[in-house]
Amino acid sequence: MNYRIRGGRALRGEVTVPGAKNSALHLLAASLLTDEPITLRNVPDLRDVRTQLALLEALGKRVEPLGEGAYRIAPGSPLASEAPGELVQKLRASFHVLGPLLARLGEAYVPLPGGDVLGPRPVDLHVGGLQALGAVIEVREGGVCARAPAQKLRPATISLPYPSVGATVHLALTAALVPGTTLIENPAREPEVDDVLAFLSALGAPARRREGRIEVQGQPKLRGAEHRVMPDRICAGTYLLAGAITRGELMVRCRPWHLRPFLDTLQAMGVPLQEFADGVAVRCEDLTLTSLRPVRVETQPYPGFPTDLHPPLTALLSLVPGESRIREGVFEDRFAYAAGLRALGARVRIRGREAIIEGVPRLYGTEVKVERDNRAGAALVLAALAAEGESRVCDEEEQIPRGYHRFAETLRDLGADIVEESLISTRHREEGE
Ligand code: UD1
Numbered sequence: 001m002n003y004r005i006r007g008g009r010a011l012r013g014e015v016t017v018p019g020a021k022n023s024a025l026h027l028l029a030a031s032l033l034t035d036e037p038i039t040l041r042n043v044p045d046l047r048d049v050r051t052q053l054a055l056l057e058a059l060g061k062r063v064e065p066l067g068e069g070a071y072r073i074a075p076g077s078p079l080a081s082e083a084p085g086e087l088v089q090k091l092r093a094s095f096h097v098l099g100p101l102l103a104r105l106g107e108a109y110v111p112l113p114g115g116d117v118l119g120p121r122p123v124d125l126h127v128g129g130l131q132a133l134g135a136v137i138e139v140r141e142g143g144v145c146a147r148a149p150a151q152k153l154r155p156a157t158i159s160l161p162y163p164s165v166g167a168t169v170h171l172a173l174t175a176a177l178v179p180g181t182t183l184i185e186n187p188a189r190e191p192e193v194d195d196v197l198a199f200l201s202a203l204g205a206p207a208r209r210r211e212g213r214i215e216v217q218g219q220p221k222l223r224g225a226e227h228r229v230m231p232d233r234i235c236a237g238t239y240l241l242a243g244a245i246t247r248g249e250l251m252v253r254c255r256p257w258h259l260r261p262f263l264d265t266l267q268a269m270g271v272p273l274q275e276f277a278d279g280v281a282v283r284c285e286d287l288t289l290t291s292l293r294p295v296r297v298e299t300q301p302y303p304g305f306p307t308d309l310h311p312p313l314t315a316l317l318s319l320v321p322g323e324s325r326i327r328e329g330v331f332e333d334r335f336a337y338a339a340g341l342r343a344l345g346a347r348v349r350i351r352g353r354e355a356i357i358e359g360v361p362r363l364y365g366t367e368v369k370v371e372r373d374n375r376a377g378a379a380l381v382l383a384a385l386a387a388e389g390e391s392r393v394c395d396e397e398e399q400i401p402r403g404y405h406r407f408a409e410t411l412r413d414l415g416a417d418i419v420e421e422s423l424i425s426t427r428h429r430e431e432g433e
Pocket of ligand 1: 021092122124125162164301332
């Protein structure tokens with residue numbers, strides 16, 4: 001899908017962010033832990049979510065859409081122990097079905113995962129944690145085979161050398177079906193992890209944080225449950241940046257306390273924000289971007305500045321006078337946006353894991369290509385919204401719909417001049433008929 005954007009329109013209005021992708025994908029994997037039906041609400045309509053749903057169906061679940069982002073997931077055919085490569089390769093979080101399948105069936109095989117290309121993304125912490133739970137692991141034919149000797153895993157204390165989000169969730173899911181208490185030390189502290197822990201508790205395996213660790217009381221069998229996916233803090237941050245870069249007035253309904261270091265950064269830049277219990281307003285109508293201040297940011301695991309907001313923040317910084325720097329502290333390569341931003345007139349240099357941004361007075365519309373990272377796609381759309389003239393953001397890899405639910409439609413509702421090219425051709429066809 002490609003987008004035609006005419007820049008220069010201020011965004012105005014209110015937006016309620018959809019359910020969090022990074023929670024929904026893990027909650028869907030958790031459905032494999034039980035043979036009773038589960039219902040998830042506020043599931044975002046994203047390409048990655050559809051891939052994860054297709055994977056559940058391929059593994060034997062029956063997925064019933066209930067409308068408005070709700071899904072009932074119930075047993076269909078007997079669970080399969082092998083995940084199909086074509087689905088797993090599209091999405092990294094699909095790898096997290098390995099532990100649940102292993103705990104259910106005593107054996108599972110999952111090909112190595114895909115997802116955003118953000119430098120090397122190993123699964124050593126996942127595998128090490130499963131081994132600590134007693135799994136025997138064999139890497140073969142581009143995938144991981146896990147076996148539980150005598151069909152039994154055992155509870156363990158797993159100390160993660162790095163607070164990986166994926167590994168924390170994957171191991172908590174698995175531990176929920178290992179009778180006894182498993183402790184995860186140095187776990188990820190992202191709010192999406194807590195959403196999953198709440199769901200595991202609802203399924204009957206009490207899971208909580210205690211003294212900086214996660215404690216999961218695994219059970220031999222879990223029940224069904226209903227759960228509402230938490231709001232997406234990365235979408236919230238992206239819309240706040242869209243409000244700021246277009247010098248608009250936006251109210252973004254979200255959980256502000258999930259956005260602390262991000263909001264602090266915007267405030268340090270001088271972006272006028274107002275926080276409410278259920279949202280954040282950005283009010284930039286009387287502001288010139290040249291009055292904003294440059295910043296230095298390092299992305300870090302939660303509660304640090306989120307890596308997923310690094311690319312869209314760069315779009316705003318490219319219009320802020322002076323030199324800003326963003327050091328990427330989570331992924332080795334998260335700079336897929338740089339070529340596109342430069343084509344729009346931004347001055348962005350990459351030095352190792354750091355982006356150095358010299359603010360320019362204006363950006364100019366042109367054709368740019370989204371590559372490898374859905375957040376890079378958001379960065380290019382934001383920059384195009386602020387650029388003079390018309391831009392074409394080409395998203396042939398369909399990265400943007402991986403992370404953003406109805407992105408163009410939402411921006412259009414807020415006043416942006418953005419059209420999906422498939423809509424343009426449909427309109428031409430209709431006009432011709
Ligand atoms: C999740 C999010 C992603 C976000 C990231 C960091 C989902 C579906 N995706 O990704 O949007 O950008 O958290 O907030 O929730 N690592 C290892 N070995 C491992 C696992 C991870 O070295 O076994 C490294 C990774 O290569 C990376 C870092 O740890 O450099 C962070 O990865 P992790 O926290 O696991 O991120 P994801 O779960 O992949």
